[in-house]
Amino acid sequence: MKTILNKGCILALSLLTSQAMAAVSADEAARLGTTLTPLGAQKEGNADGSIPAWTGGLPKDAGKVASNGFLANPFGAEKPLFVITASNADQYRDKLTEGQMALFKRYPATYRMPVYPSHRSATVPAAVMQAARNSALYVQPVNDGDGVSNFEKSGYYAFPIPNNGVEVLWNHVTRYVGGNYWRSYIQVTPQENGAYTPVRFEEEQVYPAQVADFPPERKGGILYMVKQKVTAPARLAGTAVLAHETLNQTVEPRLAWVYNAGQRRVRRAPQIAYDGPGTASEGLRTADNLDMFNGAPDRYEWTLVGKKELYIPYNSYALESPTLKYDDIVKAGHINPDHTRYELHRVWEVVATLKPGSRHVYSKRHMYLDEDTWQIAEADHYDGRGQLWRVAEGHALFNYSQQASYLAVETLYDLMSGRYLALGMRNQEPGTTKYGLAAKYYDFTPAALRTDGLR
Template sequence: MNTRTMMHTTVLALSLLASGVMAAVSPDEAAKLGTSLTPLGAEKAGNADGSIPAWSGGLQPGAAPVAANGFLSDPFPGDKPQFTITAANVAQYKDKLSPGQLAMFQRYPDTYRIPVFQTRRTAAAPQALYDAAKVSALNTETVNDGNGLKNFEKSHNYAFPIPKSGVEVVWNHETRFRGSNMTQVIAQATPQANGTYTIVEFKQDIAYPQMMSDVSPERGANFLFYVKQEIVAPARLAGNVTLVHETIDQVKEPRLAWAYNAGQRRVRRAPQVAYDGPGTASDGMRTADNNDMYNGAPDRYDWKLVGKKELYIPYNNYRLWSTNLKYSDILKPGHINQDLTRYELHRVWEVIGTVKPGARHIYAKRHMFIDEDTWSIAEVDHYDGRGQLWRVGEGFQVLDYQQGASLYAAQTLYDLIAGRYAVLGLMNESKHYNQYGQNFTLKDFTPAALRNAGIR
C-alpha cells in the first residue's frame, strides 16, 4: 500500500470517530478550510496591493524535471530578482524585515543582501493531508499546558490548521508533513570568521510510526518519529551514531536518545540530545533544538501569539539547492553566499517564546516567524539572558513538489557576537536525493541497531 493510500485509509477511519470527540474549533470554522482558507489554514486571498497573490493550488508532481538521482530541478529557472535589499537601502524595507535580518545588515553591511523575487505561493500537499487537516481542526487539543496533544493521530501532520495560540502555531511547525520514511545524506559546516570550514556529513534514517508495519497505533500513540543519524565524514568523527525516539508529550515521556561512540564502541543514553544541549558535531554553534529551526518539547517557554504580518522570507530556494553548486560556492565568511538565495514577500505568523520562570535555556527568548502556507519556520531570532539579540536563524524553504513536503535547502544560524555561523542540511554534493518509501521497522531503531550501524 503506498503512502497516499495509507493516509486516505487512516483519515476515513478517523472521520467516523470525529463526531464522538469534543471539537477544538467549531464546524463552521473548520468549514473555512478549502474555502476562504487554504486546506492547511492560510489565507487563500492575496494581499491588498497584489504583491502576495492568491493561493491557487501550489506546485504539483511533475512541476519540473527530476534527475536520475532523484534531485528536483528549479520550476522557475527564468525568474530574476525584482530588487535587492542592501545596507544602503534597507531603511526603505525595514517594516517587512525581522529584527534579525536588520541586525545582519548592521553586522555585515558590505556583503549581506536580500534578493527579492516575485512571490510564488507554491505550497501544496497530498489531498489526504487536506482531508486530515479538517479532522485535526475538529478534534486536536493541547494538554499538559500545551506540552502534548490530545485526539491527534500522526498521519494528520498539521495539528492546528486554525490556531488559537502561540504554542499551537509551534506545534504546526513540528507536525508538518516532510514526506514518508526516508534515508538521506546531508552536510553541516560551521565556518570560522575567515571562512575556513570542515564539512561534516551525516547519513540519516527517518521513520514515522504510522508508516511502520510493526508499530501499532497504541504503541506509537505518543511518538512523532524515529531518527538514526550516523556521521560518515570527516574520518575522525566517522562511525559515531545518534538514535532518537521523538515523543509528542515530552513532559509525560521525555525524548529517548542514545549515542554510539565509535572510539569506545559503546552505546549510552544521551539525555543531552535535547533543549540547549550541544548540536552534534557543531563546534558549539547550535543547540540540539536548533535543528529544523526548532524542535522538541515546548515546555520551557511561554509562547505568545503576536499575530500575522508580511515579511521578506527565504522561499523557493531551488537555486541554493542545486547539485550544480559545490559547498565552496555557498559557504563564505560571515554568512552564506546571499547571491544564491531567493526571498519573497509572504504572510507569516509571529510567535514569541519567553523562558518560563524557574526554567532554563541559553536562549531566554525566541522570536519566530512561521510561513502561513507551509507552517515552516522561516526566521527565528534568539536572545540571551541579557536581552541581547545573539543568533539569527534563517530557513531556506523549498517544496518537494513530488512529495508535497515542505523542506529546507539549508538552515543557517548566525552568531552576531562571534562572527561565525552554522549551516545544516546541505545536499548539493550528495550522490542521491532523499530516498523515500523505506520499509523500516522498529528493529531498525533500537540501541542494538545503533551499535551495528556504527561498527567500522
C-alpha cells in the same frame, strides 16, 4: 423500541463527546479547503497583489526531476525585483526581522537579500489535507500546550486553525515533510575567514503509521523516530544518534541514545534536547535549533503576536542545485547571497519567553512561520541579558514531485563571534532525499544503533 432508544442515546453521547473533544467547531473546521487553504492559510492575496492568491500550489510535473532526485528550478528564468542591502534596508524595515536588520549591520559590505516575485508554490497530498481536517476536529492540547492528544486520528498539522502561539509551533513540529525518508547532507561551521571542514551526516526518519510492525500500544505517544550518523570526517565518523520523538515530552520525555565510536557502546542521551550541544556543531547550535526548532515547548511561554508580511527565504531551488560546490555557497560571515532567493509572504509571528525557573541559553526566541507550510522561516534568539545573539534562516523549497516542503539549507548566524553554522547542503551528494523508506521497528532500537555505528 428500547434497543432503538439505547442506540440513539449512544449516538447522541458519541456526538457530544466528539464535539467536546474537537479543537474547533465543525463549522470552523469546514473552512479548511474552502475559505482557507487546506492547511489553514488565507487563500486570498494581499491588497497590492505582491503576495498572490493561493491557487493550489505547483503541480507534480512542474519541472524535470533528475534520476538522483535533484529538481529543476521552475523559476530559474526570473530576475530579482530588487536587492535589499545595508544602504537601503531602512526602506524595507517594516517587512524585515530584527535579526535580518542585525545581519545588515554586522556585514554591511557583503550581506544582501535579492527579492524575487512571490509564488505560493506549496501544497500537500490529498490524504494530508484530510489529516489536517481531522486534526481540527479531534486534536487537543494537553498540559497547557506542552503536548497533544488524539493525534493518532490525524497524523499531521495538529492545529491548522490555531488559537495561540504554542498551537502555531505545533504545526511546525507536526508538518508534513514527505513521510519516511533517507537523506545525506553536509553541515559546516566556518571560521571567521570562511575556512571550514564539511561534516557529513546520514539520516533516516520514519513515522509510526508507516512502520508496519510498530507496537500498537506506542502509536498514540510517538510522533516519529529518527536515526542520524556522522560518516565524515574520519575523526567524527561512526558517531550515531537515535531518538524517539514523543507527543508530550513533559509526560514522556524524548527517548534518545548515542553510539560513541571510540567507546563502542550505546548509552542513553538525555542531553540531546533543549540547549544540549548540537552534534558536531562546535557549540554553534543547540539540540533544539535543528530544523529551526524541534522538541518540547514546555520551557517557554508562547505568545501569538499575529500575522504580518515579511521577506523570507523561499523557493530556494538554486541553493540545492547540483551544479554548485559547497565552496560556492560557504563564505566568510554568511552564505553566498548570489544563490539565495527571498519573497514576500505572510507569516505567523510568535514570541517564546523563557518561563521563570526554567533553564535555557536562549531567554527569548522570536519566530516567523510561513502560513502556507507552517515551516519556521526566520528565528531570532536572545541571550540571558536580552541581547540578540543568533539569527536563523530556513531556505525553503517545495519538492513538487513529492508534494512536500523542506529546507535546502538552514543557517544560524552568531552575531557575537562572527561565525555561523549551515546545515542540510546536498549539492555534492550522489543524490538528494529518498522518500518511501521501508523500515522495521527494530531498525530504530538501541540494539540496531550499535550495529549502524560499527558499519
